[in-house]
Amino acid sequence: MSAISLADVYRARQRIEGRVCRTPLVQSPALSRIAGVPVHLKLETVQPTGSFKLRGATNALAQLVEEGATRVVTASTGNHGRAVAHAARALGMEAAVCMSSLVPKNKVDAVAALGARVVIAGKSQDDAQIEALRLVREEGFAFVPPFDDARVIAGQATIGLEILEALPDVATILVPLSGGGLFSGVAFAAKHINRDVQTIGVTMERGAAMHASLAAGKPVLVDELETLADSLGGGIGLDNRHTFAMTRELIDRVVLLDEASIARGIVHAYREERLVVEGAAAVGMSAVLDGALHDARGPLVIVVSGCNIDIETHRRIIGAS
Structure with missing residues (x-):
């Protein structure tokens, strides 16, 4: 049984309206030529915190305020922590964000700049x-x-709602796959509006916890490894309550990418799409560039999840290409 209903999604949209951007859906001529079908990019990079995470964090914190909570804490690979810190400041709450030593410094600094208490703990999510x-x-x-x-x-x-409203005939949606919050949410909304929409999860080869869990048929532990797609790192929790079951039910296939492929996606985004994106946000574009979607139906939408890449890392990747 799903953790949410379509009514919950519409209520979430009402709750976050005015605090979160309705993001643009733009066609990519370059990727459309490569894929052989129309390809559109859903640009969550324009959110105030630079990633889609602001949607879920704002919805959760707004409900906590309604319940009387004044202090919130989270664990994050960076983007969720930044979103919680931003939403907490907007709602007048105290926030603490726990991150591992693998989280890039630019993401740690961004959380601290929003006034949250930063706690660095261990070497994993x-x-x-x-x-x-x-x-x-x-x-x-x-x-x-x-x-x-x-x-x-x-x-x-709510991303899924926006995609289907802007492009009702969308046939395939590529979603970065990590803990499953983004994937299960987007896939749930899309398939409940049009059950024929194909939803594909895209992730890195290094430490892909959800992929390993799906293969095992249950949540499993994986080693968290350094990767350009650092936002996709971390486990899904052996006691996972919602996202494993939802992802298993809703996912049509998984595409795995090596580090070179992720780097090509970052370079493509910059040179062809005029976008600065982090590795986790590049994976959908990387999958198209790799030819992994030669049989995908169009129109095809890629969720471009965030832009919070360390600028020196970005400069190095672009310079090496």
Whole structure:
């Protein structure tokens, strides 16, 4: 049974209206030529925090405020933490964000700049979550999970609504796949409006926890490894309540990418689409460039999830191409 209903998604849209951007859907002539079908980019890069995460965080925190909460904590690979910090400041809440030492410095600094308490804990997303849960127990914070939460999933699902409203005949949607909050939300909304829409998850080869869990038929642990798609790192939780089941039900296939492919996506975004994107946001474009979608039906939409790449890393990747 799904963690959310379509009514939850529409309520989430009402709740976040005015705080989150309705993002543009733009056609990519270059990718359309390569794919042989019309390709559109859903640009979550224009959100105030630079990623889609603001949708789920704002929906969750707005509901917590309604319930009387004043302090929130989360564990994050960067973008969710920044979104929670932004939403908390807008709603007058205190925020703490726990991150591992693998989170890039630019993302840590961005969270701190929004006034949140930053806690660096361990070398994995799981370590960061353990610390966040300690703050819940010992200091009375309300916990906002980065993905495995019905309020967060409903917020991310508003992307699916926007895609179907802007392009009713969309046939295929490519979504970055990590913990499953973005994928399950977008796929849920899209398939509940048009059950024939194909939803494809795209992720990196290095430490793809959801892919490994789907293959095993249950949530499993994976080693968290350094990758250009750092926002897709981390486990899905052995006690995963929502996103594993939703992703397993809604996903049509998974595309895995090596680091060179992700780098090509970043370069393509910059040179052909005039976009600065992080590795996790480049994976849909990388899949098209790799020819992994030669049989995909069009029109095809790629969710471009965020732009929060370390600028020196971006300069190095572009310079090496």
